[in-house]
Amino acid sequence: MKITDYSIENELMYSGHNACPGCGGALTVRYLTRALGPNMALAITASCWSIIAGAPPLTALKCPILHCPFPSAGAVGSGLRRGLNAKGHYDTTVVVLAGDGGTFDIGLQALSGAAQRNEDYIFICYDNEAYMNTGMQTSSATPFGARTSTRPYPLFKHGQKKDIMRIMAAHGIPYAATASLAFPQDMENKLKKAQGIKGFRFMHVLSPCPPGWGTDSSETIHLSRLAVFTNFYPLYEIINGEQWQMTYYPEKTRTPLKEYLEAQRRFRQVDEMTIEALQEEVDRDWEGLLKRVNSSGETK
Amino acid sequence: MPYELISGCQAAAIAVQRAGVDLVAAYPITPQTAIVETLANFEAKGELGGEFVSVESEYSALSCCNGAVAAGARVFTATSSHGLAYMHEMIQWCSGARFPIVMVNVNRAVGAPWVLDPDQGDSLSQRDTGWMQIYCANAQEVFDTVLQAFMLSEELLLPSLVVFDGFYISHTYEPVDVPEVEKVREFIGPPQFQAQVEPGVQANLHGLSKGETQLQLVRRRHEDMLRAPQVFTAINEKFYRVFGRSYKTVDATIPEGSKTAFLAAGSTAETVKWFLPELKGCGLIQLRMFRPFPGDELGRIVEEQGLERLIIVDRNCSTGTGGYFAQEVRAALYGLTVRPVIQDLLLAGGIDLTKDILAGAAEKSPGDKLVDQEWGVELK
Numbered sequence: 001m002k003i004t005d006y007s008i009e010n011e012l013m014y015s016g017h018n019a020c021p022g023c024g025g026a027l028t029v030r031y032l033t034r035a036l037g038p039n040m041a042l043a044i045t046a047s048c049w050s051i052i053a054g055a056p057p058l059t060a061l062k063c064p065i066l067h068c069p070f071p072s073a074g075a076v077g078s079g080l081r082r083g084l085n086a087k088g089h090y091d092t093t094v095v096v097l098a099g100d101g102g103t104f105d106i107g108l109q110a111l112s113g114a115a116q117r118n119e120d121y122i123f124i125c126y127d128n129e130a131y132m133n134t135g136m137q138t139s140s141a142t143p144f145g146a147r148t149s150t151r152p153y154p155l156f157k158h159g160q161k162k163d164i165m166r167i168m169a170a171h172g173i174p175y176a177a178t179a180s181l182a183f184p185q186d187m188e189n190k191l192k193k194a195q196g197i198k199g200f201r202f203m204h205v206l207s208p209c210p211p212g213w214g215t216d217s218s219e220t221i222h223l224s225r226l227a228v229f230t231n232f233y234p235l236y237e238i239i240n241g242e243q244w245q246m247t248y249y250p251e252k253t254r255t256p257l258k259e260y261l262e263a264q265r266r267f268r269q270v271d272e273m274t275i276e277a278l279q280e281e282v283d284r285d286w287e288g289l290l291k292r293v294n295s296s297g298e299t300k
Numbered sequence: 301m302p303y304e305l306i307s308g309c310q311a312a313a314i315a316v317q318r319a320g321v322d323l324v325a326a327y328p329i330t331p332q333t334a335i336v337e338t339l340a341n342f343e344a345k346g347e348l349g350g351e352f353v354s355v356e357s358e359y360s361a362l363s364c365c366n367g368a369v370a371a372g373a374r375v376f377t378a379t380s381s382h383g384l385a386y387m388h389e390m391i392q393w394c395s396g397a398r399f400p401i402v403m404v405n406v407n408r409a410v411g412a413p414w415v416l417d418p419d420q421g422d423s424l425s426q427r428d429t430g431w432m433q434i435y436c437a438n439a440q441e442v443f444d445t446v447l448q449a450f451m452l453s454e455e456l457l458l459p460s461l462v463v464f465d466g467f468y469i470s471h472t473y474e475p476v477d478v479p480e481v482e483k484v485r486e487f488i489g490p491p492q493f494q495a496q497v498e499p500g501v502q503a504n505l506h507g508l509s510k511g512e513t514q515l516q517l518v519r520r521r522h523e524d525m526l527r528a529p530q531v532f533t534a535i536n537e538k539f540y541r542v543f544g545r546s547y548k549t550v551d552a553t554i555p556e557g558s559k560t561a562f563l564a565a566g567s568t569a570e571t572v573k574w575f576l577p578e579l580k581g582c583g584l585i586q587l588r589m590f591r592p593f594p595g596d597e598l599g600r601i602v603e604e605q606g607l608e609r610l611i612i613v614d615r616n617c618s619t620g621t622g623g624y625f626a627q628e629v630r631a632a633l634y635g636l637t638v639r640p641v642i643q644d645l646l647l648a649g650g651i652d653l654t655k656d657i658l659a660g661a662a663e664k665s666p667g668d669k670l671v672d673q674e675w676g677v678e679l680k
Contacts, residue, residue, distance in 0.1 A: 041497050043367060050508055059504035064497045066370050067506040068363065069389050075360035079325065079367025079375075080497065082351055086322035086373040092499040110363060113356030 012038055017060035019052040022217025024207030024224070026052055027181050028126040029061070029097065035191035036122075038063055040093045043080055045073035045107060047099035048133045048209075049126075073098045074110030078119040093195055094121035100141035101131050104162050115171040115200045122194050122201045125164065128209035136212040143232075145261070145270040145278060153269055160281075164204060165238065172241035174199040180206060180235055182225035186247055190237060206233045214265020223263060229255040231286045236293070244292040257282050304478045308469035311439040311476050312378065312404045312462070313338030315446035318484035322350040322373035322491075325364035327357055330416060331466035332380040332406040339376075350374075358383035362390040362403070369399040370505070372495025374450065377401070380466065381408035381422045388426070391459075395430025395521065397506050400453035400493055401460075403431075404446065407566065407615075408466040409650050417650030418465035420566065420616040424590070424624040426461070430521055432528055433591040435565035436464040439474040441588075444545060447484060451535050454492040456524050463590075465615075466650070468567040479543060487542050525592045532589065549594040554583030554605045560662060561585050561605070563629060564613035571653045572613065578655065582662050585610070587625065595632030602633060602640055609641045611661050617648035622673050647676040 012033035019026035025048050033040065040063045044053060050067060054060045068076040077096035084092050098107050103125035111123060130148050131137040138148040140162040147156045168176045175197045179187035187205070194201040206227055210217045227233035228250055235248040257279045261267040270278070306314065313335045316324065326336045342348040350373075355361045358379050365375040379387065384405050394401050409419035423433060432452065436442045442464050449460035464470065496505050509517075529549045540546035553573065554561060561583040562572045569586040576584055585601060587594075602610070614623025621627055626644035633639055645661045647653060657676050 039499055041371075041499060053504055053507050055509055056504040056507045056513075059502055059507075061504075062502050064499070064501060064503045065505060065507065066367070066497055067504075068366065069393050071359060072363035072366065072390060072393075075325075075355060075363035076367040078353065078355070078360075079323065079364035079369075080371055081367070082323050082353070082364075083368030083371030083373035083375075084497070084499070086350065086368065087371055087495060089371070089499050109357060110360045113360055116356075117353070 010034060012062040014060050014062070017052050018054055019048070020211055020217070022208070022210040022220040023048070023052070024181055024209060024220050025049060025099070025126040025128060027220070028124070028205045028207050031181070031184055031187055032095065032124060032191055033061060033063065035188045036093050036095065036195055039091060040095055041066065041080060041084060043068055043073060043076045043094070043096045045096070045098045045102040046070040047097070047102055048128070049097055049099070051133065070102055071106045072110060073102050073107050074112070074114035074123070077121045077123065078114050078117065081119060081121045096121060096123045098123070098125055099133070100125060100127040100129060101139050103127070104141045104164055105139050112171065115168060115173050115202065118173065118199045120198055120200070122203065125202070125204050126207040127204060128207045128212060130212055132209045132212045144281070145274055146266045147269055148266070156269055168202045169238045169241045171200070173202060174240055175237065176202040177237035178204045178206070178233065178235055180224045180228050180233065181208070182221050182228060183235060183248065186235060190247070212266070214268070215263060219263065223260070226255060226260040226263060229253045230257045230260045231282050232257060232260055234286065234289055236289065243296045244289070245296065246293055302478055302480065303475045305473050306439060306476050306478070307334060307471055307473050308439045308442050308464050309334035309406070309471070310338050311443040312446050313342070314478055315443045316376045317342045317348060318479065318481055319447055319450050319488050320349050320374070320485050321376045323353065323365065323368040323375045324348070324350065324377065325353040325355050325361045325375070326377050327355055327361045327379070327383060329358070329380045329383040331408055331470045332378050332383070332404070334470065335378040335404060358386045359390060362387045362394065365401050366390060366394055366397070366399060369401055370397070370496045372491060372493070374491040375401055376403070378404040378406070380406040381410050384422050384426060385410055388429070391426055391429045391431065394459050396517065398457040398521070399459055400457055402446065402449045402453055402462065403459065404462045406464060406466045406470045407650070415649060416466065418468060418615065419648060419650035420463070420624070421618070421648070423461060423463045424616050427591055427624070430458065430525070431591060432458055432460045432525065432589070434460065434462055434589050435587065436462065436469065437567055437570040437586060439469060439472070439476045440545070441547065442469065443476055443478065444539065444543070444547065447488060448532070448535050448539060450488060452528065452531055455531050456528060457493060458521065458525055463566065465567040477543070483542070528592050529589065529594050529597065547588060549589035550597045550601060551586040551588065552583065552601045552605065554607070557581070558583040559606065559608040560611065561607050562611045562613055562658065563587060563625065565590060565625060566615070568613045568615055568653050572658060575655045575658055579658055579662050593628050593632060598629065598632055599636055603636060607640050609643065611643045611645055613645050613647065613653065615647040615650055615653070617646050622646065642672065644673045645676065646673060651676050
């Protein structure tokens with residue numbers, strides 16, 4: 001990788017798109033388009049990106065975008081891949097982009113169907129942990145303790161965040177990975193690796209949302225990094241649904257979860273006892289993840 | 301001519317194979333299942349040509365077609381009843397996106413309760429979704445209409461719904477003239493429309509637009525659909541020259557001097573036709589095209605024949621109004637100087653149409669104490 005590869009001419013996303021300042025979802029797509037290159041067709045389901053992409057005929061991207069209804073992304077991707085094949089465009093990378101609602105909730109059925117059929121495309125979930133496009137309503141990706149517009153103060157989200165990575169791993173798909181905006185090189189490596197694999201590939205990107213999370217727009221990268229450093233959002237990949245491997249161990253940088261929670265207004269009502277409980281939960285999840293990694297036969 | 305003894309479902313599936321499609325995505329539901337199975341058998345024998353995708357729901361079946369047709373592929377799906385209802389969001393999206401998809405719907409009542417009989421409410425309730433709708437009265441019509449629907453859709457860039465009754469047509473075996481693949485493919489040719497998604501070509505397809513843009517799109521879609529009868533007629537002229545058969549949007553069989561006509565769509569039209577010699581003084585108007593509604597053609601038939609009474613066979617009921625066909629006919633004929641009396645015969649639930657029901661409805665004559673809606677069977 002040369003520094004000139006990062007020049008603005010090589011970006012496939014235009015400035016002047018419709019995202020809020022500091023939008024993690026916008027950065028996710030900027031990184032992914034740059035990594036995957038211009039020979040790409042993107043299906044976008046109802047999400048913030050329905051707005052960010054711009055009002056036709058204007059567009060935020062230099063590749064074709066096919067918008068589709070909320071629950072349909074997984075199946076539209078299947079059709080788009082097969083349709084492009086029918087027209088001889090075998091080398092075009094098909095990417096489906098969905099938010100957490102279009103992945104964890106309303107889109108789960110079509111996603112599961114496509115993964116089970118091992119459809120040949122990349123599914124990217126940019127997870128901002130609630131229905132942000134409609135104003136921060138709870139989704140099944142909202143973490144325990146977060147306040148949303150459907151769990152307003154003094155209420156907050158009860159119940160675990162759905163473990164989408166284990167669900168995808170259970171489908172036995174060739175490749176699944178988590179990626180962080182604070183680790184762009186890691187994300188790029190994973191995207192390029194995914195691009196070189198045939199079959200269903202899934203990538204989950206934690207995408208901070210300044211207005212929804214209650215943070216400053218300048219904090220997006222910092223929060224992405226804290227999520228990794230606190231083990232709230234570990235970076236790993238899963239090969240064929242069974243080989244789990246870490247891509248980053250935050251040993252020297254390990255940070256208490258409290259720091260991550262306190263940096264966001266959506267967790268403001270969470271008391272010390274809950275923070276401790278959440279820390280325990282993160283530790284437990286981390287141990288579980290390590291167990292899966294170690295039993296995969298991979299060493300640090 | 302190579303006649304085969306096949307069911308309505310098989311006729312639909314064989315027509316799809318003859319036409320040549322890039323992709324079929326489907327999910328099974330009674331009574332459509334035989335279409336899916338027949339197409340899967342073609343794939344197993346290496347004769348489908350395109351891909352068959354067994355998706356996990358009807359919603360995904362149409363979504364998968366959506367993705368493929370956007371890339372310029374010719375696609376097909378089929379469903380019934382609850383499956384069609386489940387697709388409702390995608391059905392509207394496909395017409396808004398101007399995707400020339402062909403879908404077969406085999407009529408079956410929508411629950412609750414579970415009913416398998418061929419109420420037409422499943423497809424009729426999708427009348428406002430921007431799809432063309434054509435109703436078939438027998439297996440030959442099913443075969444021919446599916447072929448023609450690909451041409452109609454690709455010419456107008458609008459999706460087509462080809463409809464026929466569950467069991468009466470879907471599961472009844474009839475002799476059908478099934479032309480050879482080569483002959484059909486030469487007639488239809490490869491997909492005749494531009495791909496929307498072209499790799500390397502920047503496009504923001506169907507993204508967030510203003511109401512004013514939507515008005516332009518809705519108006520264009522509406523005006524294009526109004527051209528369907530004309531395009532349908534042109535296709536049928538060509539079809540006649542090659543296959544020796546042709547169809548009209550509305551067909552009339554009116555014996556000399558008859559002032560009353562039954563109006564029916566689907567297998568009920570075939571039933572009325574069968575009993576016509578025994579129903580003295582009655583004729584038949586068979587409605588094939590339902591969307592766009594061929595109101596002008598219907599008005600012309602009514603005026604030319606001097607019809608005084610229409611008995612509308614509605615194997616459906618729009619709760620709170622009555623039969624769908626009766627509503628549409630009343631609206632279409634409102635502008636006539638002399639309007640016929642319209643009597644709505646409701647066979648909701650998909651009940652069998654018998655000679656007694658037809659004769660009972662015909663017995664009442666204009667001037668009698670006429671009920672404008674009557675039900676095929678009495679309440680118990």
